[in-house]
Amino acid sequence: MSASSPVRTGGPDTATAEIVSRNPADPEDIVVRTAPAGPAAVEQAAGRARAAQPDWLRSGAARRSGALDAAAAALAADAEGFAALIVREAGKPVAEARGEGGPGGVDPALLRPGALPARRRGARPGGR
Secondary structure, eight states: OEEEOOOOOSSSSOOOOOEEEETTEEEEEEEEEEEOOHHHHHHHHHHHHHHHHOOOOOOOOOHHHHHHHHHHHHHHHHHHHHHHHHHHHHHHHHHHHTTTTOOOOOOOOOTTTTTTHHHHHOOOGGOO
């Protein structure tokens, strides 16, 4: 099974080359095909992000936190599906793929500001 996944920049995609991700255990298994975003599409996406940032800031910490929690919940709702995708795309064992991001497949603390730099230093988000 392969999927076609357009780059989600919200703008025109001027690139024509195709990126193909294959299952390392079965190179005939195409996980996804997508066109890369060209420089113009990336610049437009960055411009839209910059334009949206003031409203996002004004929305308040509780609303932003709720949005991150909702994103984590959406990922956790299909944790097995994401684990299966990780197995196919990265060639990881199922048990390791299930552990990506923490129990249930998603650790909401990873979506918090500063979590990734702390994780790179070996610290656990939230002091855990």
